Amino acid sequence: MDVRQLEYFLAIVDHGGFNRAATALYVSQPALSQAVQSLERDLGSSLFHRIGRRAVLTEAGRALIEPARAAVRSLQTARARVAAVEELRTGRLDVAAMPSQAVEPLTTMIRSFSDRFPGVSVVIKAAFTARDVVEMVRTGAAELGLLATAGPLPEKEVTVHPVGRQRFVLVAAPDGPFPDKDRVACEELSGHRLIVGQSGTGMRAYVDGLSERGVEFAIAAETEHRVSLLPLVLAGVGVAVVTEAWRGMAEQAGARVLDIEPESSLDIALVSRGELSPAAQQFIACAVR
Incomplete structure (x- = not known):
């Protein structure tokens, strides 16, 4: 007796017959029948009454269901644990x-x-x-x-x-606006040129919110390529509102990073x-x- 035979037995029980079980298991019906017959020989008892195309459980078959499910679950658990170890070694x-x-x-x-x-x-x-x-x-x-x-x-x-x-910050060129500050009020962005991302991003939503609050600014550039933000800022095209994730990279590139007040975050x-x-x-x- 092996677990594959038990899996076939349970498939017949769960799908209500040999035909449906064979289809669900992607095996031929003769192969399924042979596996069940081999299981019956190992157990020394019939598991199903064959009535036409129907398969009705015998008393022995009903008694096998619970231990068969336990055996299959145990093997699945063992396989999952081994697979988990292997998945974390490679993959x-x-x-x-x-x-x-x-x-x-x-x-x-x-x-x-x-x-x-x-x-x-x-x-x-x-x-x-x-x-x-x-x-x-x-x-x-x-x-x-x-x-x-x-x-x-x-x-x-x-x-x-x-x-x-992550809070929002302002990135500016070394010789750009707000030269002597380390923080700026959001209203102070009025009149400046901004580099923005596309609609649907948190950074763009923040800038759109400023506009709704009456802060008037010009959009110097709108980019879907986020890697272009820093080069555009450093080239003096405008300033950009970004998240704090950019602070380290922006400062290493030579840009200035200013906190924006009041604080707003994602x-x-x-x-x-x-x-x-x-x-x-x-x-x-x-x-x-």
């Missing part, structure tokens, strides 16, 4: 991330995860908006998503794992959907601890 994890969050905190998350599981490759997939991230996770294009939002987190479609907040979260792989579970554990 890959797909993470969809918005551009700013791909700078930080994703860098720190991957460093922490890779220190513990160096054999697992993290594949970063580009998503421009929080909606893009949720859609990629929902459809399975990525197992995890990292997003930022100024509004409610999208808890209806995905499972949300909060990881923190909520940062990892999102997932359904049963997670061991790698995804450990990545979340590294990120939110």
